Amino acid sequence: MPTLDSTLLPALDELKQKELDWKVYKLEGASLPHAVVNGKKVLMLGTNNYLGMSNHPEVREAAIEAIKKYGAGSGSVRTISGTMDLHLKLEETIARFKHTPAAIYFQTGFAANQGSLPAILQEGDLALSDELNHGSIIDGVRLSKAEKAIYKHADMDDLATKLEAASKASKYKRIFIITDGVFSMDGDIAPLDRLQRAAQAFGAYVYVDDAHGDGVLGEHGRGIVNHFKLEGKIEAEMGTFSKGFGVVGGFVSGSTTLKEYLHNKARSYLLSGSAPPATVAACIAALEVLEKDDSLVKKLWENTKYFKEKLKSMGFDTGNSGTPITPIMIGDSAKAKQFSAELFKEGVFALPIVFPMVAQGKARVRTQIRADFTKEDLDFALGACERVGRKLGLVK
Ligand SMILES: Cc1ncc(COP(=O)(O)O)c(C=O)c1O
Incomplete structure (x- = not known):
């Protein structure tokens, strides 16, 4: 009788070969705007904690x-x-x-x-x-x-x-x-x-x-x-x-x-x-x-509008988003992964979303805005997006 593992491995190996397996991103500490992921200090643009409520x-x-x-x-x-x-x-x-x-x-x-x-x-x-x-x-x-x-x-x-x-x-x-x-x-x-x-x-x-x-x-x-x-x-x-x-x-x-x-x-x-x-x-x-108190919700929208407008004025395509979830549309899966990896080097955490999570050719990097970002945080993220976008030929 084959071991259970040997019956599971072919499917797992296939995912790995296609680079569709989930990597572990280790969050070391609280889900705050400035977080430590895999030992690196980053600005956290990849959580659903839109209001920072987890640490209120x-x-x-x-x-x-x-x-x-x-x-x-x-x-x-x-x-x-x-x-x-x-x-x-x-x-x-x-x-x-x-x-x-x-x-x-x-x-x-x-x-x-x-x-x-x-x-x-x-x-x-x-x-x-x-x-x-x-x-x-x-x-x-x-x-x-x-x-x-x-x-x-x-x-x-x-x-x-x-x-x-x-x-x-x-x-x-x-x-x-x-x-x-x-x-x-x-x-x-x-x-x-x-x-x-x-x-x-x-x-x-x-x-x-x-x-x-x-x-x-x-x-x-x-x-x-x-x-x-x-x-x-x-x-x-x-x-x-x-x-x-x-x-x-x-x-x-x-x-x-x-x-x-x-x-x-x-x-x-x-x-x-x-x-x-x-x-x-x-x-x-x-x-x-x-x-x-709705001040957190108001701040979330203020931050979202600022971030979206700036991204658009840089020439990025942010799709049909009408919320703090702001995808940076890239198309090609490999490029989306590269964009995310380059952002990480710059100290910004935002994950690539690729096939099969989205259709082929619709790969993107998903950024999520929070109420507890300061203007400096947003400018820091925007600066990193612009530099990486230029490097990868996405914006001029
Ligand atoms: C649209 C939608 N529905 C349901 C869920 C599941 O919610 P929960 O994380 O509370 O299990 C999620 C979370 O990923 C979601 O995005």
């Missing part, structure tokens, strides 16, 4: 106090004895922040999609999913018994054609439109207002994954639904605490029935230990910080 004093303090009072773990899954008063307080806080009647908290955003989608989608339903949706949506839809169809990225004509065909076929019990709110590789915002109107016209429901919109879009960072003034009109808004909110955890906000249904049906929630008290308390604190 009130968030850190809440985590420490929760450990003192509750200990390190919750001891169980939510439905047995792992629902602490903290978990309930967090769900109330999410619902208040999102202006929805209720919310349910999962251990991660991935778990939220993987648990909610197969629970909500039933046999006889149709799930219409944007072609660039996140892998956790793809997996969640795959786990469901619904029929699936993919519509072209943010393409309302293609979506309308598919909605029309589905409603004419009159064989589906329910139709769902499922979309990322902000697309993580391009930073573009889903046309949620038009999606919602299309859904209404065809009697479909909308499920939006606002992972990269939380803490970024809308008043006080309330997210994409608030941004488009669609509160009360979107059936399910999924989000994560691992990005703008600076902690970890996922959630779905919506009606009290949706919450109660997922509490009983979402398997990732039912069959996995609940989040530890320090995490939950930190999530509550992050939302409370944002509720009382």
Whole structure:
């Protein structure tokens, strides 16, 4: 009998040969603007910690106090004895922040999609999913018994054609439109207002994954639904605490029935230990910080606008991004990798995004702007981008 390793190695070797394997970037210390990666001091342009919330004093303090009072773990899954008063307080806080009647908290955003989608989608339903949706949506839809169809990225004509065909076929019990709110590789915002109107016209429901919109879009960072003034009109808004909110955890906000249904049906929630008290308390604190003060969100946008405008004026192509995710479009995978490596030498961390994460010929270096960058930090990053861009013939 061959060893397990010998059966795994061919696939691993293939990834390595094609240079598609993930290297380990070791972050030595906190996720701050000035970080140490693999022993080198860098300006960190490669995190989702858009607001620097992971090190906000009130968030850190809440985590420490929760450990003192509750200990390190919750001891169980939510439905047995792992629902602490903290978990309930967090769900109330999410619902208040999102202006929805209720919310349910999962251990991660991935778990939220993987648990909610197969629970909500039933046999006889149709799930219409944007072609660039996140892998956790793809997996969640795959786990469901619904029929699936993919519509072209943010393409309302293609979506309308598919909605029309589905409603004419009159064989589906329910139709769902499922979309990322902000697309993580391009930073573009889903046309949620038009999606919602299309859904209404065809009697479909909308499920939006606002992972990269939380803490970024809308008043006080309330997210994409608030941004488009669609509160009360979107059936399910999924989000994560691992990005703008600076902690970890996922959630779905919506009606009290949706919450109660997922509490009983979402398997990732039912069959996995609940989040530890320090995490939950930190999530509550992050939302409370944002509720009382939107200065971090404003600073994030100020920094984002400055950085994007300067990059564009240098001649870089930043694609369709409308958020702090700012791709520097390069095209060729090898060149994107070289761009990132040269930036690293200059003391700037930003990862190359290449096939199969994006289509062939669409390689880019993804930069992500933060609220806690100073103007000097941004100028430092811009200077490095310009020098490397010139060296590689991307800008004059
Ligand atoms: C669009 C989207 N949805 C869901 C997730 C998963 O969230 P989490 O990191 O909380 O598991 C991510 C994170 O990569 C994401 O970008």
